[in-house]
Amino acid sequence: MTTPPMPPRQSVGRSSFAIAMKDYTFIRPGIAVSISAGVLAIALLLGLDLIASLRHAAATETQAASASQTLHTYNAGLEVWHQMATSTDPAYKRPEAVAQRDAMREGLRTQLAALSRSIKDSADQGLVGTVLLGLATTNADTTTAARQAMIVLLAHQDAAMFQAAEISQRGVLLAAVLLGLTIVAAGTLVIPMAWLYIRYKRGATIEVKI
Numbered sequence: 001m002t003t004p005p006m007p008p009r010q011s012v013g014r015s016s017f018a019i020a021m022k023d024y025t026f027i028r029p030g031i032a033v034s035i036s037a038g039v040l041a042i043a044l045l046l047g048l049d050l051i052a053s054l055r056h057a058a059a060t061e062t063q064a065a066s067a068s069q070t071l072h073t074y075n076a077g078l079e080v081w082h083q084m085a086t087s088t089d090p091a092y093k094r095p096e097a098v099a100q101r102d103a104m105r106e107g108l109r110t111q112l113a114a115l116s117r118s119i120k121d122s123a124d125q126g127l128v129g130t131v132l133l134g135l136a137t138t139n140a141d142t143t144t145a146a147r148q149a150m151i152v153l154l155a156h157q158d159a160a161m162f163q164a165a166e167i168s169q170r171g172v173l174l175a176a177v178l179l180g181l182t183i184v185a186a187g188t189l190v191i192p193m194a195w196l197y198i199r200y201k202r203g204a205t206i207e208v209k210i
Contacts, residue, residue: 064160
């Protein structure tokens with residue numbers, strides 16, 4: 001006994017989008033989709049890298065700017081204290097001036113000790129220690145080393161801000177590349193196909209009205 005033949009499959013009508021794509025003659029639609037998918041995948045990776053870079057740059061710049069402002073304040077206090085401690089002016093020998101000088105020194109020592117605990121870099125911690133040693137004596141060599149250490153600390157924070165600026169510049173370059181890849185993907189597939197589909201739908205609407 002033979003198996004009766006299966007009834008013929010009904011043909012599925014083509015969608016309006018598929019009909020519209022018959023006029024897509026730029027490149028083969030399959031190739032266009034592959035190009036656009038690859039370009040968008042690269043753009044996605046660059047976009048994620050851009051977000052991470054800008055976030056890191058913003059955090060670095062904020063931290064460095066805050067630390068630089070704090071160190072400038074401490075540096076000014078160190079210079080005032082050094083002048084008061086080494087000056088031969090009798091006005092600085094009065095009890096109230098001496099008390100003010102000692103209070104300024106203790107305040108700087110407390111603030112710098114707290115700063116040292118918050119710094120992760122061991123070299124910068126050593127520089128803060130040098131500044132603290134300079135606050136403990138009026139010896140010329142020690143106070144000079146302390147003032148130089150403060151300048152180096154400020155330079156390190158300035159370098160961190162320059163590094164953040166370089167990262168931001170790299171972010172601008174990545175943004176430009178990302179924009180270019182998006183334009184390529186849109187120009188290859190999205191815009192031409194959207195235009196063909198809209199033109200087809202407008203033509204179909206006009207035919208229906210007629």
